[in-house]
Amino acid sequence: MDFQSCVTIQKEWDIVGARQMGRNIAKEIGFGTVDQARIATAISELARNIYLYAGSGEICFERLETIDRKGIGIYAIDKGPGMEEVSRVMEDGFSTSGGLGAGLPGVKRLMDEFDIVSEVGKGTKITVMKWIR
Amino acid sequence: MDTLKLDHHIYRDLLKQFIETQDEKSLYEAEQISKQLMQRHTSPEEIIHIHVKALRELFPNLSKEIQYSMDFLLETMISYGLALQEFQALREKQYEINSEISIAASMQDTLLSTVKPAIEGMDIGAISVPAQQMNGDYHHFVKDSQGALGVAIADVVGKGIPAALCMSMIKYSMDSFPENRMDPSVILENLNRVVERNVDPSMFITMFYGQYCPNSATFTYSSAGHEPGFHYDAKHDVFSEIEARGLVLGVSRDAVYQQYEKEINENDMIILLTDGVTECRQGERFIEHEEVLNVIKQYMHLSAQEMVDNVFKHFERLQDFHLRDDFTLIALKKYV
Incomplete structure (x- = not known):
């Protein structure tokens, strides 16, 4: 897939860069303040996961447009260790970043669509989307 | 919107x-x-x-x-x-789990329900209250063809759902025994083999099985490491522990159980219980056996059922209406 914009995640500061880019795109698409804040938080979580568990990866953005709605697509891609039990990671209370992060269940709640493809030893790709209500 | x-x-x-x-x-x-x-x-x-x-x-x-x-x-x-x-x-999610547990608890109530049989010259009282929704204590009465009373009381170490699942197994095994009378020691030996084969080694069950025969007025019993009950000797107005040795169920495949016999005279009483009774706590302090007996003495003029009900109420209040362990108390009072 050819993404319009991507941010490489290697250092903690890159998370801020990803949030900034995501927020700008969300604003341009026409999301309101509350949704912008939610999208930024989801990006934070996705980027933090890459930074903490994969070491490095990418956050990419896509403007979504269909006949009747507009939205944003966010892709978190890494070549890290991958996840063995995706269903465990998606359980409430099985929080990742030190127990305080919203974790992936939080990302799912912040967005409208959510998908994970993960292979042990190869990496993980998380796809999320949010539509303007 | x-x-x-x-x-x-x-x-x-x-x-x-x-x-x-x-x-x-x-x-x-x-x-x-x-x-x-x-x-x-x-x-x-x-x-x-x-x-x-x-x-x-x-x-x-x-x-x-x-x-x-x-x-x-x-x-x-x-x-x-x-x-x-x-x-x-x-x-x-918690609400779902709770409603599942309450369905399981009512299934267990039906499964483990026992009726106090009418035995000549014997007044029977029994109460069993779980600490949580499901009961890890078990008690059961049977009356055989010759009019003798069989009484079983058992306690799974632990409480809640695992203990309750374990208890159902005891119930099924007891049901599968033949109709004719079996000695208490034989019953415990059979159950021991079932438990040893089917239960995780970390889980223990203690059990007491007694038989009262109205014709001979004797109480025959065996114990698998169960909390000792009490015998009230009306003639001398004294309580004594019903002592019986025996290994808890499920530890050793070949455990054998000794069988004991006691004569039961007029106005004597047999008290059977689980450690939920003797390990009641007042604050951080465990109560003494003496105290259990004192409370029993206070209500022993009542019928057997009224007595056990009142003893339970007493300890429930003593523990601020919050049971820490499943509580089972049985009283057999001989009145003729």
């Missing part, structure tokens, strides 16, 4: 009223709104959004600084909103 708009107008008018009057009435109404919003699962960031919108409408010349500070506050609330959603999801 419509409800949100409605909320917005109510919120704005109420905010205006409060800013102008600072009265308690608007604050009370704000409390009501906040409850309604929670019922609708409105998250904190949405409330801040409603607030900002209301502020802008009421004060069109609101300073940039205040507006930015509101954006900042909204951002910091996102995680709280997520935590609230997680809490709601977990609460729903």
Whole structure:
């Protein structure tokens, strides 16, 4: 897939860069303040996961447009260790970043669509989307 | 969306009223709104959004600084909103689990239900109350063809669901025994083999099995490491522990159980119990056996059932109505 914009995640500061880019795109698409804040938080979580568990990866953005709605697509891609039990990671209370992060269940709640493809030893790709209500 | 708009107008008018009057009435109404919003699962960031919108409408010349500070506050609330959603999801899950457990508990009640048989010259009382929803104690009465009473009392070490599952197994095994009378020692030996084969080694079951024969007025019994009961000797007005040695069920495949016999005279009494009775706690202190006996003495003039009910009520109150372990108490009073 050819993404319009991507941010490489290697250092903690890159998370801020990803949030900034995501927020700008969300604003341009026409999301309101509350949704912008939610999208930024989801990006934070996705980027933090890459930074903490994969070491490095990418956050990419896509403007979504269909006949009747507009939205944003966010892709978190890494070549890290991958996840063995995706269903465990998606359980409430099985929080990742030190127990305080919203974790992936939080990302799912912040967005409208959510998908994970993960292979042990190869990496993980998380796809999320949010539509303007 | 419509409800949100409605909320917005109510919120704005109420905010205006409060800013102008600072009265308690608007604050009370704000409390009501906040409850309604929670019922609708409105998250904190949405409330801040409603607030900002209301502020802008009421004060069109609101300073940039205040507006930015509101954006900042909204951002910091996102995680709280997520935590609230997680809490709601977990609460729903907990509700589901609870209703499953209560169905299981009522199934268990049906499964383990036992009827006190009518035995010549014997007044029987029994109470069994679980600490949590499901009972890890078991008691059962049978009357055989020759009119003898069989009484079983057992306690799984531990409580709650694992203990209750284990108890069902004891019940099934007991049901599979032949109809004709079996010695208490043989019953325990058979159950021991079942438990040893089927239960995790970390789980123990203690059990006492007794048989009262009205014709000979004797009580025959064996124990698998169970909490000793008491025998009340009416003639000498003394209580003594019913001592019986025996290994707990499930430890060794070839355990054998010794069988004992006691003569039961007029007005004598047999008390059987589980450690939920003797390990009642007052604060951090375990009560002594003496105290259990004192409470029993206090109510022993009553019928067997009234007696056990009152003893339970006493200990329930002593423990601030919060049982720490399953509680089972059986009384057999000989009246002729």
